[in-house]
Ligand SMILES: CCCCCCCCCCCCCCCCCCCCCCCC(=O)SCCNC(=O)CCNC(=O)[C@H](O)C(C)(C)COP(=O)(O)OP(=O)(O)OC[C@H]1O[C@@H](n2cnc3c(N)ncnc32)[C@H](O)[C@@H]1OP(=O)(O)O
């Protein structure tokens with residue numbers, strides 16, 4: 001019997017960010033392994049014309065929850081969606097709902113965040129810092145609370161190269177930042193943002209670091225733990241391999257590469273690609289929830305959920321395997337044949353950006369214009385290159401995260417818990433994982449049918465022929481122009497032609513002699 005699964009039975013659990021990538025997988029695993037849990041409260045806002053109830057309905061009817069509905073048929077009754085907006089005071093939660101949350105919650109998992117790299121500092125602070133502070137204040141009024149688990153990121157201290165499982169202070173106190181965001185106007189915030197974030201690359205990593213400081217400062221006598229995952233990718237094993245539902249992290253770039261838009265990137269092929277499957281993060285999170293509540297460590301423990309030090313894979317190998325999978329299961333209607341080249345050299349990368357990304361987009365838009373259609377490829381390419389510029393920081397460096405606490409926790413688990421809540425990334429086979437990831441993107445994100453693979457392969461063959469034709473035509477035109485303008489080129493040309501002629505004559509003569 002799993003001790004962790006048993007621990008969550010009968011519990012009332014509050015999850016923020018449950019509609020997000022990680023939140024959904026967390027809920028799914030909880031229901032699948034502890035179907036006897038009492039209730040999961042989720043804080044949800046209406047979005048894209050959907051009410052909170054409609055959003056929950058959509059999640060429960062997705063492929064991800066198919067197994068759960070067999071194991072826990074009353075799952076609909078065990079989810080309590082509470083209307084909430086984490087940007088508002090008291091999260092805009094009604095008095096009755098707040099009362100219920102405060103009096104019943106046993107465990108809190110705080111997953112909600114803005115993960116946009118370029119979010120305005122005011123908004124990033126509001127969600128990643130102020131909301132965390134407010135949630136902790138709420139938590140301190142929960143008499144039945146056993147553990148508060150905060151999800152941060154392994155990149156909150158990406159300005160360092162070796163990162164321990166400790167909280168590193170930021171120069172300006174989070175409280176001061178929160179206060180200043182209330183009265184400074186946007187223009188001034190824009191001006192001071194680079195100074196505040198310092199040697200971090202974006203507002204996301206900076207505000208996640210501030211969020212950790214807030215957790216430390218507001219911890220009072222709560223049992224708190226912080227989890228720091230690295231780059232979260234598709235599921236490894238559970239509930240099935242390759243599940244993913246958003247474009248964050250590598251997923252969007254794998255699509256761009258598979259569709260032939262993105263063929264090269266400025267990145268160090270030997271740098272560690274610290275990906276971690278989302279189900280691994282969720283298993284660790286649930287194990288940490290159990291450990292924090294039952295063992296009540298004296299101080300706030302931080303757990304790194306990373307792969308690099310235990311089972312490293314680099315970007316070059318990853319790109320190679322992604323490309324190999326495209327050969328077997330290509331994406332449909334590709335713009336160009338896929339390539340996945342990581343080049344550390346800035347000039348080479350700029351060259352490929354011009355030749356392999358911008359020029360084809362301009363040529364295609366020209367063709368669209370000629371055929372009376374609206375040009376769009378240059379716009380798509382600009383957006384893509386903006387995204388690429390934002391992730392370049394992360395694919396040109398390697399980090400070392402110590403994992404003492406995570407390994408200590410692993411050793412505390414019973415063999416059954418180690419199996420059910422497996423977060424031992426040493427068991428991960430990267431080649432298999434990446435192949436399933438690409439397949440998952442094709443099925444669950446692009447919603448492409450496997451029956452379309454022969455046609456997609458045929459399309460790639462046509463693209464290859466067009467590529468050869470185009471290159472040959474380009475070469476001939478360039479050569480013709482060169483010959484017309486330069487005596488030297490003409491001499492070279494006549495030399496090559498006469499050499500070929502002589503070679504052929506010799507070959508013919510020697511074969512006649514033999515007969
Ligand atoms: C040839 C080389 C490629 C080879 C590929 C195969 C090799 C193997 C794969 C590996 C590739 C390398 C991947 C590296 C990834 C590394 C990421 C490292 C991150 C570490 C940070 C820490 C991790 C975390 O803690 S947080 C999670 C990460 N967060 C994110 O990923 C968020 C990123 N997104 C943003 O910040 C914004 O969305 C931004 C800035 C990219 C775009 O903002 P903008 O306002 O311009 O547009 P949006 O309104 O947001 O979207 C417009 C449009 O773009 C689509 N889109 C959104 N995000 C992405 C994306 N990541 N990739 C592609 N497309 C994206 C979005 O859906 C919109 O489309 P519409 O059609 O207009 O709706």
Ligand SMILES: NC(=O)C1=CN([C@@H]2O[C@H](COP(=O)(O)OP(=O)(O)OC[C@H]3O[C@@H](n4cnc5c(N)ncnc54)[C@H](OP(=O)(O)O)[C@@H]3O)[C@@H](O)[C@H]2O)C=CC1
Nearest residue numbers: 017018019020021022085086087111112113153229231232
């Ligand atoms: N994905 C990754 O690679 C990594 C993620 N992390 C961390 O993991 C956690 C989860 O990330 P992930 O699931 O990927 O992120 P998502 O962007 O998929 O999910 C974010 C969640 O936060 C919710 N949220 C955002 N703003 C509000 C708001 N104003 N009110 C209520 N809810 C809100 C979103 O709700 P809605 O659906 O309404 O927008 C969504 O449920 C975050 O803390 C992130 O920092 C850490 C390392 C890597």
